[in-house]
Amino acid sequence: MACGNYIRLLGENKYPLYVAIVMMLLFMCNQASRYILVATNVQMANEMHFGEKECRSSQVLSDETHGNEDMKCGSNPELCDAGNESADCEWYYTGTGYEYQLLAGPLFNIIFSFTGVPIGIVLERNQNNRKNVISLCAVLWSSMVVLGGLATKYWHLAVTRLGIAFLRQIRRS
Secondary structure, X not given: OHHHHHHHHHOOOOHHHHHHHHHHHHHHHHHHHHHHHHHHHHHHHHHHOOOOEXXXXXXXXXXXXXXXXXXXXXXXXXXXXXXXXXOOEEEEEOOOOHHHHHHHOHHHHHHHHHOHXXXXXXXXXXXXXXXXXXXXXXXXXXXXXXXXXXXXXXHHHHHHHHHHHHHHHHHHO
C-alpha cells in the first residue's frame, strides 16, 4: 500500500521514479565493484601470479600431515622451483604485497582524485548532454568491471582498475 501512495504522489510523470531506481541500482553495483577486488584477491593472485608468494604443499592432505608437508616446503623454497618435479611443493600467492597495494590503493585513488575537477568542468559546460554522458559512462564502467573479471595478466587488471576509477569519477560528477 505504501508504495502505491508514493507512485500516486508522482502522478502521471513516473520518470523521476525511474531515474531514482536506475541510480540506486548503479550505486549498488558501484559498491559491489569496490569490494570485489578485496574478496577475490587471493584467487586472482594465484591465477595471475602476482604479489607475495610462499612455498606450500600442492597435495590435499589430512590436517595431521598437511602441517608437516607445509613445514617441509616452507623451510626449503627450492622445492617450489619449476625444475623440481619430485617435490610436492608449489608457489602459493597470498594476494598481498606491492602489486596488490598498487591495485587497491594509489593506482585507483590517484586517477579517481585527479580526474574529478576536469570532468566536472566539462560536464558543467555541456549540461544538456549530462544524461547521455552518465549513461555512456555507466555502460563503459560496467564493461571495465567485466573486463577486470576476465583479466589474465596483472597489467590487464591494472588498466581496468584505472578505467573503473576514471569512469566512476565521471558518474559521480
